[in-house]
Amino acid sequence: MAQHYSSFDRGGRRWLFQRLTAVFLIGVLAFHFMLLHFVNHASDITFLGTQARMSQVSYFATMWLFLVTATFHGVNGVYNALVNQGLTGSQKNAVKYMLGIAGLLLVVQGTRVSLAMTTLV
């Protein structure tokens, strides 16, 4: 019988959330690249242009969810990659908390940035 081989613990929810965020990110990352490199060229971006986009409720909500899901997907992915490399015990716990704090700080700073770009609030 083939050996069970996975980056995730059996029965864990991290595997499911990694997949669910992946489905959302596939669409949003492609949309983000298209809009900010092909529709609007990156070299033409100005604060006022960004503010106009971020002041639409649907765009703001999409970008904020993009921030949260990308942070989770990235930080969870890094954690699992390190577990694959054989991280165990107290080192594994330390890395888990460090990555958790780094992710939380990124979401907080990203939210500050989103709010600075919008006239909605």
Next chain:
Amino acid sequence: MSQSYNRGTVEDFGRWREFTAGMWAWIFHKFTGWVLVGYLFTHIAVLSTSVGVDPASAQAGSDLYTSTLSGLESLLIVRFLEVGLLAVAVFHILNGIRLLMVDLGVGLESQDKSFYASLLLTGAIVVASVPTFLGGKLV
């Protein structure tokens, strides 16, 4: 009885010559993932220049956010790094779709072919995008 294969662990990178397509896909997915998460932190750091922008300077187009982004875009190396980022993102997306299919048990027999298809499609999209990324005003 089903046949079992012992291909060893993919973490043992010293034996890369023996790696199969699926193992390369795993390595590329991890590598592109590391790049993307690193970029995410950098991206938010750069966009933080939008915090506290003075409305008058924003009207004049001389605010810190606008000048930082246009300053970065004026560097040719940044344009090439953006093409690299596109390559990394496109591969991660396409291989991510392939992984979701594998998880759902769809097309398991052709998982090696779908990896090669992801690579080829990434290459084609990136090459086609080069003019867009290198175009636009470059000081």
